[in-house]
Amino acid sequence: MLLQIDNLTKRFGGLTAVDGFNAYVDEGEVVGLIGPNGAGKSTVFNLVTGVFPPTSGRVFFDGEDITRKKPHTVAELGIGRTFQMNLLFADFTVLENVSASSHVYPRSSLFDMYFNTRRYRRNEAEISDRALQILQLLGLESYKDELAKNLPHGYQKMLGVARALATKPKLLMLDEPLGGMNPSEIDFSLQAISNARDSGVTVLIVEHNMQILSLCDRVVVISFGQKICEGSPREVRENEEVISAYFGGKHGSA
Amino acid sequence: MNALSRFAADKTRSAGYGILVVAVILLGVIPLLMESLYSLHILVMVFFYVIAALSLRAIVISGQFPLGHAAFMGVGAYASGMAAKWLHLPPELTIPGAAVFTMIIGVMVAVSFSRLRALYYAMGSLFLGVAIIQILNAGGTWTGGYSGFSGITPMFGNSKVSWYYAALGLMILSAAALYRFEFSRIGTNMKAISQSHLVAESVGINEAKYRILAVAIGSFFVGLAGAGYAHYMGTIATSSYNFMATMWLFMYVLVGGVNNFFGPIVGSFILILIPEYFRSLKTYSPFISAGILFLFVYLMPGGFAGLIQAAVARVKSWRRERARDVAAD
Numbered sequence: 001m002l003l004q005i006d007n008l009t010k011r012f013g014g015l016t017a018v019d020g021f022n023a024y025v026d027e028g029e030v031v032g033l034i035g036p037n038g039a040g041k042s043t044v045f046n047l048v049t050g051v052f053p054p055t056s057g058r059v060f061f062d063g064e065d066i067t068r069k070k071p072h073t074v075a076e077l078g079i080g081r082t083f084q085m086n087l088l089f090a091d092f093t094v095l096e097n098v099s100a101s102s103h104v105y106p107r108s109s110l111f112d113m114y115f116n117t118r119r120y121r122r123n124e125a126e127i128s129d130r131a132l133q134i135l136q137l138l139g140l141e142s143y144k145d146e147l148a149k150n151l152p153h154g155y156q157k158m159l160g161v162a163r164a165l166a167t168k169p170k171l172l173m174l175d176e177p178l179g180g181m182n183p184s185e186i187d188f189s190l191q192a193i194s195n196a197r198d199s200g201v202t203v204l205i206v207e208h209n210m211q212i213l214s215l216c217d218r219v220v221v222i223s224f225g226q227k228i229c230e231g232s233p234r235e236v237r238e239n240e241e242v243i244s245a246y247f248g249g250k251h252g253s254a
Numbered sequence: 255m256n257a258l259s260r261f262a263a264d265k266t267r268s269a270g271y272g273i274l275v276v277a278v279i280l281l282g283v284i285p286l287l288m289e290s291l292y293s294l295h296i297l298v299m300v301f302f303y304v305i306a307a308l309s310l311r312a313i314v315i316s317g318q319f320p321l322g323h324a325a326f327m328g329v330g331a332y333a334s335g336m337a338a339k340w341l342h343l344p345p346e347l348t349i350p351g352a353a354v355f356t357m358i359i360g361v362m363v364a365v366s367f368s369r370l371r372a373l374y375y376a377m378g379s380l381f382l383g384v385a386i387i388q389i390l391n392a393g394g395t396w397t398g399g400y401s402g403f404s405g406i407t408p409m410f411g412n413s414k415v416s417w418y419y420a421a422l423g424l425m426i427l428s429a430a431a432l433y434r435f436e437f438s439r440i441g442t443n444m445k446a447i448s449q450s451h452l453v454a455e456s457v458g459i460n461e462a463k464y465r466i467l468a469v470a471i472g473s474f475f476v477g478l479a480g481a482g483y484a485h486y487m488g489t490i491a492t493s494s495y496n497f498m499a500t501m502w503l504f505m506y507v508l509v510g511g512v513n514n515f516f517g518p519i520v521g522s523f524i525l526i527l528i529p530e531y532f533r534s535l536k537t538y539s540p541f542i543s544a545g546i547l548f549l550f551v552y553l554m555p556g557g558f559a560g561l562i563q564a565a566v567a568r569v570k571s572w573r574r575e576r577a578r579d580v581a582a583d
């Protein structure tokens with residue numbers, strides 16, 4: 001088991017956003033995490049990556065308890081992620097965005113960085129090589145010197161994926177990677193994500209767009225912070241509870 | 255580019271090395287050409303304030319807005335002044351010592367502020383600055399209270415020309431050290447944090463570490479500037495380090511151009527020298543400064559350094575075109 005989420009609960013004041021949630025991701029899998037708006041999907045992501053601590057419960061990654069670790073530590077341990085509200089380094093170029101994850105490379109001390117030692121120059125060369133490879137993989141290389149804020153929305157989303165991949169993650173966590181994309185961008189992104197999977201990365205995806213199911217080995221459905229169903233994409237699609245969660249309750253949109 | 259479009263990890267630094275060399279040579283020969291000791295005095299002041307403004311920039315690029323920064327200049331000034339006056343230590347020792355002392359205080363504050371962001375950080379540092387000034391004011395005979403104290407151990411036999419070269423040298427060294435810092439991966443990581451701390455952390459950048467480091471560096475250099483300036487003036491008072499003084503440091507950074515390493519340098523020169531030039535109109539000098547600020551922020555969002563850069567780029571592209579035309583002939 002690469003990721004194990006164990007009885008995770010998060011309360012924001014009176015609101016229980018995540019409520020005794022359990023899930024796991026095995027190495028090499030692509031797992032979908034779906035559920036209506038406000039179900040707690042992004043909160044699960046933020047708990048796993050340490051953006052805020054859980055009220056109770058634990059998270060294990062690669063055999064290690066990462067429950068209260070800081071986000072930068074979680075990144076170093078091998079979880080790369082994107083954000084739903086498409087955050088990026090707006091005033092950096094595309095290449096600089098993807099090169100920003102220098103930390104996960106063989107450690108350079110502040111001394112190395114300041115004096116630009118030989119060891120450090122080697123690191124930097126490796127970083128930009130890898131960044132370029134990733135941009136190529138995702139079809140962004142022709143934009144490499146463009147400022148991130150000037151990219152079209154769909155490309156900005158892909159840039160987020162590229163940036164996360166550059167951290168050399170064992171697990172890639174994508175929060176609505178297809179959100180706000182047009183159909184051709186969606187096709188392109190699905191292809192890019194499956195390329196990433198083929199390169200050996202394990203993937204956990206939150207997505208409303210059901211086209212994503214074609215990529216998933218397994219799907220976990222969350223509603224009101226609780227897991228209501230889990231199984232193959234086909235099983236989930238036919239599950240009564242899932243159908244009522246999406247189409248029956250007040251959280252109508254999917 | 256918008257004035258607040260923040261600190262792109264730009265490569266604009268390559269522009270105008272020539273200008274830099276000329277400027278340093280010019281500053282180097284000024285004492286040989288200029289009779290007026292008063293003009294030298296003003297320039298020495300500018301040199302110290304350039305260090306202070308650059309130190310502010312070092313913190314600002316990490317996304318922190320220390321509204322009490324000038325108070326740390328005061329910490330350096332008082333630490334060195336008091337150690338020299340009351341403990342009779344030599345200034346050669348107290349000045350670097352005061353810089354390190356200021357850095358330690360800065361780090362202690364940075365650690366306790368490391369969870370504050372944006373407005374909360376700004377407000378916190380504002381009140382901290384006020385508190386530091388209050389403490390210095392309350393220091394009795396040790397600090398001289400509101401009126402401060404004088405008789406701070408002089409250096410270089412108080413020779414203006416010696417002071418001029420010492421301050422110029424200190425400014426160049428400090429600028430070089432800070433330049434290296436900003437354009438290494440360290441500075442890039444800080445700029446990344448200022449654009450989005452969430453994204454920066456998600457790619458493994460330790461936000462707290464880099465923010466504390468930025469304050470450490472900024473405090474060291476502002477303490478250095480404060481200490482050097484105190485020994486140069488021979489007298490200090492808290493009024494030079496209050497909130498208004500911080501605002502002036504911010505203005506030097508703004509007028510020079512926030513997106514540019516050289517902004518604080520150019521800004522300090524302009525905002526200190528121009529009002530000096532109009533000194534006969536002393537009553538109006540606040541208005542003149544305000545007018546300059548207005549002009550720069552509205553007409554030259556890239557600041558003055560941005561303007562110089564644009565001019566350099568213009569000349570370069572013009573030269574390239576001409577070279578192409580010649581080649582085509």
Ligand SMILES: Nc1ncnc2c1ncn2[C@@H]1O[C@H](COP(=O)(O)OP(=O)(O)OP(=O)(O)O)[C@@H](O)[C@H]1O
Nearest residue numbers: 012015017035036037038039040041042043044084
């Ligand atoms: N930082 C926060 N403070 C307070 N409440 C929050 C916070 N983050 C999320 N919530 C609340 O927790 C609940 C779950 O939110 P979350 O963003 O995890 O949902 P989601 O499943 O990602 O929904 P969507 O599909 O709309 O992105 C919502 O009711 C939301 O308002």
Ligand SMILES: [Mg+2]
Nearest residue numbers: 041042043084
């Ligand atoms: Mg969400």
